[in-house]
Amino acid sequence: xxxxxxxxxxxxxxxxxxxxxxxxxxxxxxxxxxxxxxxxxxxxxxxxxxxxxxxxxxxxxxxxxxxxxxxxxxxxxxxxxxxxxxxxxxxxxxxxxxxxxxxxxxxxxxxxxxxxxxxxxxxxxxxxxxxxxxx
Numbered sequence: 001x002x003x004x005x006x007x008x009x010x011x012x013x014x015x016x017x018x019x020x021x022x023x024x025x026x027x028x029x030x031x032x033x034x035x036x037x038x039x040x041x042x043x044x045x046x047x048x049x050x051x052x053x054x055x056x057x058x059x060x061x062x063x064x065x066x067x068x069x070x071x072x073x074x075x076x077x078x079x080x081x082x083x084x085x086x087x088x089x090x091x092x093x094x095x096x097x098x099x100x101x102x103x104x105x106x107x108x109x110x111x112x113x114x115x116x117x118x119x120x121x122x123x124x125x126x127x128x129x130x131x132x133x134x135x
Contacts, residue, residue: 046131062087068135077104
C-alpha cells in the first residue's frame with residue numbers, strides 16, 4: 001500500500017499457520033513489502049478471537065465464538081460477514097475501505113468453517129484473505 005509502504009516495508013515475513021519467519025536458503029530472514037504487511041494484518045485480524053488475548057486492544061479480532069452461537073448456518077455466516085467487515089474497517093490506519101465477496105465452506109459435517117473474502121485497500125489494492133474456524 002503506497003501510503004504505508006515506507007513504514008511497513010522492513011517488516012519480516014511470517015508464515016501465518018506456523019508463526020515461523022520466512023528464511024532464504026542462507027537462513028537469512030526475508031522482508032516483505034507494505035502490501036505483504038497489510039495482507040498479514042488482515043489475515044491475523046480475521047483469525048483472532050476478539051477479547052481473547054490481553055496483548056491486543058478490545059478492537060482487535062473478530063467475534064467468532066459469538067457467531068457460532070447462532071442456530072442456523074446462514075445466520076452463522078451472516079454473523080461472520082458482519083464481524084469480519086467491522087474488524088477490517090475499524091483499522092485505525094484506515095487501510096481497508098471495502099470487504100466483500102464472502103465464501104463460506106463448511107467441511108467435515110460442520111466441524112470446520114473455511115472463510116474467504118476480498119478486501120479493498122485505501123489505495124485500491126486488492127487482497128483475498130482466508131481463515132478457518134472450528135465451532
